[in-house]
Amino acid sequence: EVQLLESGGGLVQPGGSLRLSCAASGLTFSTYAMTWVRQAPGKGLEWVAAITDDGGSTWHADSVKGRFTISRDNSKKTLSLQMNSLRAEDTAVYYCVKGSSESRPYYFNYWGQGTLVTVSS
Amino acid sequence: EIVLTQSPGTLSLSPGERATLSCRASQSVINNYLAWYQQRPGQAPRLLIYGASSRAPGIADRFSGSGSGTDFTLTISRLEPEDFAVYYCQDYGNSRTFGQGTKVEVK
Numbered sequence: 457e458v459q460l461l462e463s464g465g466g467l468v469q470p471g472g473s474l475r476l477s478c479a480a481s482g483l484t485f486s487t488y489a490m491t492w493v494r495q496a497p498g499k500g501l502e503w504v505a506a507i508t509d510d511g512g513s514t515w516h517a518d519s520v521k522g523r524f525t526i527s528r529d530n531s532k533k534t535l536s537l538q539m540n541s542l543r544a545e546d547t548a549v550y551y552c553v554k555g556s557s558e559s560r561p562y563y564f565n566y567w568g569q570g571t572l573v574t575v576s577s
Numbered sequence: 578e579i580v581l582t583q584s585p586g587t588l589s590l591s592p593g594e595r596a597t598l599s600c601r602a603s604q605s606v607i608n609n610y611l612a613w614y615q616q617r618p619g620q621a622p623r624l625l626i627y628g629a630s631s632r633a634p635g636i637a638d639r640f641s642g643s644g645s646g647t648d649f650t651l652t653i654s655r656l657e658p659e660d661f662a663v664y665y666c667q668d669y670g671n672s673r674t675f676g677q678g679t680k681v682e683v684k
Binding site for chain 2: 491500501502503506551556560563564565566567568569570
């Protein structure tokens, strides 16, 4: 059974940094693209960042470009999201999501339970 | 970038009724790379449909997807209590963007 377990969320002040992690199990992690998707309180889904199976290519949404960085460690089956210069509008539940294949196009076939990031003073 | 517009915003129905949800794209979705997700209250989203009409493993056959180009539909043939949730469409062939969601609520 595929399991994705996020960690690292919490309360941070505006301008601060946070690093999210996602531990994967039950899958050959190194053969799938991975993604972070977020959901602000009471709002819809927003794609944040994506990375290919080997980590060779990454993409970031315009709203986080230059502030967030997605990465992965296939030896540890871990996906990460480094978030810098955090803003109030980054407050959301962040989901770790598995892609259906190693690179685009892929749909999102497994989702973690999410970790809440709150940016507030 | 493709914009996906879902309608209606809220659908009020009773258990056993048929639900028809619409997702319209601002430009043609390449190769019908359109997915539907369900999000129950307090839970993570889960994949229902991919490729516009293919059901994901373990998804009940009362869920069906149809459409092509710019107009897509998710149909729930007979609503079960657990189907009252928010549904999102997504273009995964081009922009990865999601629609704003349709909430299916109990009438």
